[in-house]
Amino acid sequence: MTGMTYRFLVATIVSAALLLSVATAFQPLQPQQTPKRLASVSVQSLVAPTDEKKATIAASWPATGIPNHKILTKAQEQKLGKAIQRARKLRQWLEQHPTQAKIPLDDASIVYALSSSVTSHESSSYHNYTQAQIDTILEKGHQAKQKLMMYNLRLVSKIAKKWAYMTHYKNGDYISNANDGSLTRPSIQEAIQEGIEGLARAVDRYDPTKNWRFSTYATYWITDSIRNCYASASNGHAMRLPSAYHETVARYKSLIKEQYHLYQAAPPMENLAAQMDLKLSRLQKILRLAQPPLSLDGPTSSFASAGKSGIADASTTMLGDILVMGTSEDPEALLEWSMLRGALEHALVTQLSPHERDVVRLRSGLDDGVTRTFRQVSVDCYEGKLSPVQIQVTWVRALKKLRSPEALSKYGWMSYFELCDVDPESVSL
Template sequence: MNQNTLKVNELHEDAEFEENGAEVFDEKALVENEPGDSEVAEEELLSQGATQRVLDATQLYLGEIGYSPLLTAEEEVFFARRALRGDIPSRRRMIESNLRLVVKIARRYSNRGLALLDLIEEGNLGLIRAVEKFDPERGFRFSTYATWWIRQTIERAIMNQTRTIRLPIHIVKELNVYLRTARELSHKLDHEPSAEEIAEQLDKPVDDVSRMLRLNERITSVDTPLGGDSEKALLDILADEKDNGPEDTTQDDDMKQSIVKWLFELNAKQREVLARRFGLLGYEAATLEDVGREIGLTRERVRQIQVEGLRRLREILQTQGLNIEALFRE
């Protein structure tokens, strides 16, 4: 994942909180159950060798949730406000009206170690969490906010259930960055990269890279499959960010607006450094050296300002229940 992808796609994840849709899905398409949703799900299950019983159960579930009407923007605000006050029927209505959103997202994670129904079940837990935390006064649609929670619970389930050794979710995500870089370098260099080569590529301390790599029991091959019936490597367990539909373009715009709002709560220097480092506010993503050269500061000073800016952003986002690590990964 390059840093230009980082600037929206990873902000695209936690940021879906704030006009956060982690995917702003076409509401009309969801009402129509999106052409082929059931058919596509059936094809996916058959390709995975699903039994007729599993297939029937999945189709039954998809058919049942198809009868749950989506909420209009006005209804969404009405029920969300009531849900926040503890109204159970309103909470249930919010959940039932967004079950198709879970299915749409869960399908992106098929063939990655968990059955579709299991992915949907995990995604539903994220949806429930989103209903509990959603504040309609922030001004963005619930589907945008909910997608982050749905994706996080699905990814966490895949990460936890496809590893022999369980690691904290934030550690696994950080490890993914190192392993992804290792695989890219292995193709480029025609040999398995050393910790020093990975550290240089990521502009990270060698000790940090070495420590993280030691956590990976499968580091002997950066392409080692996850095991079971899956041929995917650990690097492949996240949704394919390249397979984005028109709704993702809409969301990218939403994310940019949210990111700009957050950045302007920093001081001017922090804002400029983060914008240049992560390719925001019209800048191209750049290394610490390049940013320093552009603004007349040393690499170390740029790094310090970046740390300060990220720390300040963390404080801002934590007050809103957001996690900065999912927004800015170097």
């Protein structure tokens, strides 16, 4: 065998081996040859998510306990909607006519029924219904409502998770905190509960004659309820405000930022109301209602603040301390005392420096009712670093500012001492 013949034979064997390996690699797998590991993987898990972060989020969501029902067809939704609508109209008719339906109606009742949401054909046939027929219609409507809500709970969960994802990652929180929530952000379970309330409203308002899919109609009501839930929590409102109010406030703040960025000044309220197509009184009312409620643990005045020492913060008069408990002999005097104290706090903040404000508070006993000598003020507020003479000089300078004609006429804070039966001269030099 020559060398050329030997090389040709080796090349033929290698080519045959390569063709055999390629044919084996492209041969389809038989059912009995499917690996167990591949057979146990679901189809959904084989679909790669577009965003790796979203895949991690979906895996870390807390269990909501929502059953995994199949999606209703359009014909099934319309059938359930008709049963709900029929039961609702019958219930409205029964509320308008408190008599039993099997008793013949008089002419006035028939005219009143014709003017209601019930059609004339339905109102004329209701008086022939027996109590058993009425109960059957109402029960079918109740069951249809429960079924329509049960089969759309996954829609509520989907929208609630979307809102939780946006709010938690917008604020830099981990998604594991979504189940816990906070004072300013509801948990995922609370958002789902609010969404279920919106779903119930959608079921009551759904009109099958419009030929809409129920999920399309219910998405608006579910989103509206969840949006209100997050808006109320973020604004610190214990009372629920309409979503339009939150949108108006957000737009108002956005316009103020734009105008201030352009003109370096806050625009007039009239101009903002005109840009928002609202009356000035309407805008002022919305802004007033959107203010967060006052806390009983908060100070009586927004101007109540101490200086560098911070002593006044610990003993500032709280709103809960001056509220009328039970019966009060003179609530007007209590209100006047609160207003004068607010004027005094305003004068202290606007007229005095932080150092002078601390000296006046401790020397006069405005926070705890205990007056102090100059030496005690130096020890309590400045740890003895200032001499009593320096405290006295500061005290005199502060009183001159507060007793100036401008301060007395503008704030009238000296009336606070008169109301409390305290002689201002007794705490002076």
